[in-house]
Amino acid sequence: MFTNEEIASFNELDMTLYNYITQHADKVAYMRIRELADETHVSTATILRFCRKIGCEGFSEFKVKLKLYVENNEKSVIKTGEQSITEFFERTLSGNLSEIIKQAAxxxxxxxxxxxxxxxxxxxxxxxxxxxFSSLGKFSMYIKDPHFPIHSNILHNSVTIALSVSGENPYTVNHIHQLNQEGSKVISITNSKHSTIAKISHLNIPYYVTEERFEGSNITTQIPVVYILEILARETYNLR
Incomplete structure (x- = not known):
């Protein structure tokens, strides 16, 4: 609604309006200019100058923009995730996930x-x-820095387990390329076997759940990943 440049140009009275509007946007969108002036203790002339500073001809145009902003930013209904999880376990029982996990183990x-x-x-x-994995006796480490120094004697006969919901994270893709070059076998756990990370791995374990996003954040359930990790660790222990 407000750009950094616009906020930087606000004086003290403008900031009073800005703070009130951002905290009561849904209410201000339906106020008359005199009502807003009374609530913020500023003059109607100050409000009109404020509107012009943010590119509006007047208070009416400002309210139209504010209404659109409020409508576009209303909180979405967050699904419980129960359906996605149920579908995952149904596919697990009827599909070949257990066979892939055994190959990975x-x-x-x-x-x-x-x-x-x-x-x-x-x-x-x-x-x-x-x-x-370490708790079950398999020496394991988590590395978040692709430039973290790892001696070749550690990478020799090593397995990398890469996790990514989308399978497209460029950071993880680059990290896999480096570990591949050093001879580490890569097992990826992703939401789809058609992703970049899945394709550059020696073995991919896909789990296929509905991907969800909320206000730019990926909130896809990670329960299938926890399930796969724990089953994989237990299978590995039994083989050893």
Whole structure:
């Protein structure tokens, strides 16, 4: 609604209006100019000057823009995620996910070192995965810096487990390329087997749930990832 340049040009009275409007946008959108003046203790002339500073001819045009802003930024209804999770477990029981996990476990069991990578919420789960595998006796580490120095004797006979919902995160893609070049076998856990990360991995474990976003953030459920990590760790332990 307000640009950084516009805010920088505001004087003290403008800031009074700005603070009131941002805190009561849904209310101001239906106020008369005199009502806003009374609420903010400024003159109607100050309000009109404020409107012109933000590119509006008058208060009526400002209210139209404010109404559109409020409508576009109303909070979305967040799904419970129960349907996505239920569908995932139904596919797990009827599909070949367990077979893919067994193939991945065979690779991990033969490796001397397991390296987990990921960004954002995937990074948090990568760290959890490293801890969970280590708890079951498989030496694992979580690395979030692609330039973190790792000696070749550690990368020799290692497996990298890369986590990414979209499978397109450029940071993780570059990290995988570097680890691939060093000879580490890559197992990726992504929401789709058709993603870039899935394609450059030695083995991909896709889980296919409905991807959800809220105000620019990816809020896709990570329950399938936790399930896959724990089952994979247990399968690895049993093979060892």
């Amino acid at each position: 065979a690779l991990v069991a033969k490796a001397d070192t397991v390296i987990f990578i990921g960004i954002g919420s995937s990074g948090i789960l990568a760290e959890y995965g490293a801890r969970y």
